[in-house]
Amino acid sequence: MPSAAASLSLADWNAEGYRRHAGFVADLAAPVLETLAPRPGERILDLGCGDGVLTAQLAAQGAEVIGVDASPAMVAAARARGVDARVLDGQALDWDVLFTAGEDRRPFDAVFSNAALHWMLRPDAVIAGVARLLRPGGRFVGEFGGAGNVARIGRALVAGLDRRGLDGQAAWPWYFPEPEDYRTRLTTGGFIVVGLEGFERPTPLPTGLAGWLATFAGPFLRHLPAAEHEAYLAEVADTVEPALRDGRGGWWADYVRLRFAAVKPG
Ligand code: BEZ
Numbered sequence: 001m002p003s004a005a006a007s008l009s010l011a012d013w014n015a016e017g018y019r020r021h022a023g024f025v026a027d028l029a030a031p032v033l034e035t036l037a038p039r040p041g042e043r044i045l046d047l048g049c050g051d052g053v054l055t056a057q058l059a060a061q062g063a064e065v066i067g068v069d070a071s072p073a074m075v076a077a078a079r080a081r082g083v084d085a086r087v088l089d090g091q092a093l094d095w096d097v098l099f100t101a102g103e104d105r106r107p108f109d110a111v112f113s114n115a116a117l118h119w120m121l122r123p124d125a126v127i128a129g130v131a132r133l134l135r136p137g138g139r140f141v142g143e144f145g146g147a148g149n150v151a152r153i154g155r156a157l158v159a160g161l162d163r164r165g166l167d168g169q170a171a172w173p174w175y176f177p178e179p180e181d182y183r184t185r186l187t188t189g190g191f192i193v194v195g196l197e198g199f200e201r202p203t204p205l206p207t208g209l210a211g212w213l214a215t216f217a218g219p220f221l222r223h224l225p226a227a228e229h230e231a232y233l234a235e236v237a238d239t240v241e242p243a244l245r246d247g248r249g250g251w252w253a254d255y256v257r258l259r260f261a262a263v264k265p266g
Contacts, residue, residue, distance in 0.1 A: 015051050015073050015074055015076065015077030016077075017214060017215055018050065018051055018074070018077075018215055019051060019077075020207060020211065021205075021206070021207045021211030021212060021214060021215040022211075022212070022215050022216075023053075023206070024203065024204070024205075024206055025050075025114070025115045026050075026053040026054050026057075026114070028201075028203065029054055029114045029115075029143070031143075031259065032112075032114055032141065032142065032143040032259055033054070033057070033058075033112075035141050035195065035259065035261050036110060036112050036139075036141040036261075038058050038061050038062075038063045038110065038112075039062075039063075039109075040061065040062030040063065041062060041063070041064065042062075042063045042064070042109040042110060043063070043064045043065075043106060043107075043108050043109050043110075044058055044063045044064070044065045044066075044108060044109060044110045044111070044112055045065075045066055045067075045068065045108045045110070045111045045112070045133060046058065046065055046066070046067040046068070046112050046113070047068060047090050047093075047111055047112065047113040047116060047117075047126075047130070047142070048068070048069055048070075048090055048113050048114070048115070048116020048117065048119065048120075049067025049068060049069045049074070049075075049078050049083075049085055049116075050069055050071075050074050050077075050078070050115075050116065051074050051077035051078055051081075052067050052074075052077060052078025052079070052080075052081045052083045052085055053081075054112075054114055055067035055078055055081070055083040055085065056078075056081045056082070056083050058112070059083055065083060065084065066084045066085070066086065066098070067083055067084065067085035067086070068085070068086050068087075068088040068090065068093075068098070069085065069087065069088070069090075069116075070087065070088065070089050070090065070119075071087075072087050075087045086098065090113075090116070090117075090120050090126055090129070091120050091121075091122045091125040091126055091129065092125070092129065093126070093129025093130060093132060093133055094129060094132055094133075095132070095133070098133070106135075107133060107134055107135035107138065108133050108134050108135065108138055109134075109135060109138050109139075110134070110138055110139045110140070110141060111130045111133065111134060111138070111139075111140045111141075111142075112141050112142065113141075113142035113143075113144065114142065114143050114144075115143065115144060115145075116142075116144065117142055117144035117175070118144045118145035118149065118174045118175050118176055119173070119174065119175075120175065121173075121174075121175050123175060123177070123182070123185055124185055124188075124189065127140075127185055127186060127189035127191070128189055130189075131189055131190050131191070131264055134264045135264070136264055136265065136266040137263065137264065137265075137266040138263070138264050139194075139261060139262065139263050139264075140186070140191060140260075140261070140262045140263075140264070141260070141261045141262075142259070142260060143257055143258065143259040143260075144257070144258055145174060145175075145176045145255070145256065145257065145258070146176055146177065146178070146179060146182075146198040146199075146256045146257055146258030147176050147177060147178045147179075147181075147198065147256065147258075148176070148200075148254075148256040149174070149176040149254075149255055149256040149257075150174075150253060150254055150255065151254055151256075152239075152240045152243050152244060152254050153209075153212070153213075153236070153240055153244070153253065153254065154172070154174075156235070156236040156239040156240050157171075157217060157220045157236055158171070158172065158220075159239070160220075160232050160235050160236055160239075161220060161223055161224070161232075163235075164224065164228070164232075166223055166224075168220070171219055171220050171223055172219075173219035173220075176256070176258075177258065178198070179196055179197065179198040179258055182196065182258060182260065183196050183260075186260065186262045190264065190265070191262035191263060191264060191265075192262060192263045192264075192265055193260065193261075193262045194261045194262060194263055195259075195260060195261040196258070196259070196260040196261075196262075197258070197259055197260075198256060198257065198258045199256070199257055199259075200254075200255070200256050200257075201255045201256070201257050202252045202253070202254060202255065203252060203253045203255045204250055204251070204252055205250075205251040205252060205253055208250075208251045209236075209237050209240070209241075209244065209245075209251040209253075210233075210237070212251070212253055213233050213236065213237075217233070217236075220232075221233075
């Protein structure tokens, strides 16, 4: 059987590839949106807005939303949906970075983040920036990968680089904290944590493991010559297949989520 991972390439890492292979990320955001409970007229920052699907949903619910993301391609896709989106490093949130002179600088009622904080390896810098932009009483609500997230896929990606004489762990691009670690960081950053939980959420992959790897494995692939990508991804797929492929041929990601809600004291 040809490897499922071999049929897609890194070239699919763009807004269109993200929509096709990872559109489920926004589809699964209903619970964290419920936790946010946006109210019409609220000023909300969508931190790591990606292609703006959720930013647009928040705007449709009457919020005044700004999305920020480090990826220019994603921000362009978000803008194409008609939302206000800006290219910005979520680890450097500040008034002068977010706004040009003369723009409305009223503090935000809420900062929201879905499936983005695990790409930001300096969590304390993120939390400090969020605190700067929120009004007193404002809330920080989010969901991202917690400890153990994509553990099987990640181990296979690391091991594949190790086997090629590279330091696979050094390529690790994600921050997946234990819930108590993140609680401590939020508290130290000045927030009152009103809810925080970690939970497993095995997630079906609509375009298989190949789609997931094509979208998210770039930080590992960039350590290998392009000619080796196909064999490397095939090995990863073979390694995880017994655990992550079901009897009907469907692939699942071993997701673990960390969902939280915190408030900046008034
Ligand atoms: C996640 O949403 O948990 C995730 C997405 C891409 C890479 C790693 C984790």
